[in-house]
Amino acid sequence: MRIYLFGYGSDDFLARVVVTPDERTVAQLAAQLVAWGLAPERGGTLTVHNELGDVLDSNSTIAAAGLGNGDVFTVERG
C-alpha cells in the first residue's frame, strides 16, 4: 500500500514528504529521503528512528516497522 510519511534527515533543514509503498524496507526509505536532501553523496550508515526515538530495523519493511500514513521518522548518519 502506498503511504505518505514525514522524514527528517539529520543534516537537512526541514521535513520532507515521502510517498512510498510500505512494502519497501526501512533502509530504502532512508535512502529515498537522503537523496532529496542537500548532501546525498555523503557516506556513512543511516539510522532510522520513529517519533518516539526508537531505532527501526533497517531490513524490516516500513509496514512491519510500524510506520503508517502521517508518521514522522528521522534519519541520522553515522
Added chain:
Amino acid sequence: MVLRRDDWLDLARKVDWTPRYVDEQEMFPAAVSGHPWLTHDAWIDWNEAYRTTYREYVANQREKDAAVLGVRSALDKPHLFDGLDLGWVQLVKFHNGAVALAEYAGAVAELRMARFGRDSAWRMMSTLGALDEIRHTQIPLLIGHDMLAYDGNFDWTHKAFHTNEWVILAARHLFDDMFLAADAIDSAIQLNFVFETGFTNLQFMAMAAMADRAHHHLFEKTLASIQTDEARHAQIGHPVMRTLLANGSRERAQYLVDKMWWRCWRLFLALTGTAMEYLTPLDARTRSFKEFMNEWVTEQFMKNLAEFDLEKPWFWDLFVEELDYAHHSFQLGLYTYRTTLWFDVAMPDDAEREWLNAKYPDWESTYGPLWDRLARNWKAGGESNTLSYGLPALCNLCQLPAVFIRPGRNTACTLEMDGRRYLFCSEPCRWIFGQESSRFADHESVVDRIVVGKAPGKLTDLHVWMGLEAPVETGKDLRRGLDPWRLNPIPSV
C-alpha cells in the same frame, strides 16, 4: 462660548444607554461580543490611555497622509526605483503581498469591536481603528500600483490574499484565528494586546529604520506613518485585559496571550526574519533580527506581562533557542522552494555570511555547509540543481514548513485524532491545536490537499493552483546565479 475639549470629551466617549426593546445579551451576544459575558457594569471603567476626538483624528490623519504623499510626489514615478537595492525591492514586494490586505482584514476586526465591544469608549476607539486599517491597506496599494510599471509582481500587493499561495495561506490561517474568526474580546487580546503592541513595532518601526538606510524614503515614511496608528489603536487591548483579569478570566487571558505570541512568532520569523537578514542590503542593517526581536518585541511584551502579573509563556525557552536559528532554516526553505513564491530570494554572499556569523556565532558552522552545497549544485548543474522538488512537510497549525530549529534539532510531533494524523512543527503548535481542536481540525494544509488529490501534485500545475504564472511571476535567485553578469532586468509584465 465653545467648550474646551476636556469639558466634553468624556461625555462624548461614554454614550452607553440602557436598551428598552432588547436586553443587553441580545444586543451584545456572547458569540460575537465574547466571553466571559459580563453586564455593562463590569465594563464601565473601560478607559484608553490616550484619548482622541474624531476632529483630532481627522486632522492628524490628514497630516500623516500629506507627509506620505508629499514624499511620493517629490520622488516622481520614474524615479521610484532609483538607487534601490535589488534585494530591498524584493523585500518590499514580499512585505506588500503579505501585509496590505491583511490590514484590510484588520478593518473587519476593528469594525466588529466597533459594534460589539462592550463599552462606548472601546467602540469609539475601534471605529478609528477601522479607519486606520483601511488607510493601511490603501497606502501600500497605491505605492504597489506605482511600482507595477517597473515590476509586474507588485500586483501581488493586491492579488496575494486572493490566491492559494502557501505563504499567504499560512498568513490567512493566522489572521483568521487572530481576528476574522474571533469575537470582540479575543480580538482585543490577540490583535491589539499581543500582535499590535509587540510585533507590529518590528514590522513597521524596525523596518522603517532599515528603509531609511536603504534610501527608500517612501517606504520608510509609509511604515512609520502606519505604526503611529497601530500604537494608538493597540491600546484597546489593555483595558480589555484589565476587565478580564478583574472578572475571573486570568486563565483564558493567559491562554490567548501564549497562543498568539507563538503564532505571531512563527509568522514573523518567516516574513520579517528572512527579509531583514537576507534581502536587506548590508549597509542598511542596523541590527540583527534577533536584536530587533529582543529590543522591540520581547522587552515590550515583558513589560505588558509584568503590568498584568501574567506569566511568561510556558514555551519561552524554546522561543529563545529558536531566535538564533529558525529564520535561517526558513530562509533555506524559501530559497530552495523559491518557484512557489512571488518574490525573489537571495543566497547570501561572502560579506553577508560574515555579517551573519558576527551576529549569530553558530551561523557559519550550522548553515555555511548547506549554502556551500547549493553553490556547488549550481556550478555542477545550473539553477534547477538548487531547487527542492519533493514536498516539504507543513505544520497543521501554523501551515508553514516544518523546519528544524537547526539541522539535527528536530521538534516535530504528531497528534492522532478521529482517525486523522496531524503533523506539527513544534510542541507549542500541537498544544494550541489541542486546546481548540474543533476550530482547527477540518483545515487541510497544502500538502494534505495534494496528498488527497484536492490540489495538483505536479509543480507546474501547482503554480497555477497557487495563482503564480510561471515563469514570469515565480520567485528566482535574487542575483540570477553565482555570476554577476547573469543579472537580468527585473521581470515585468
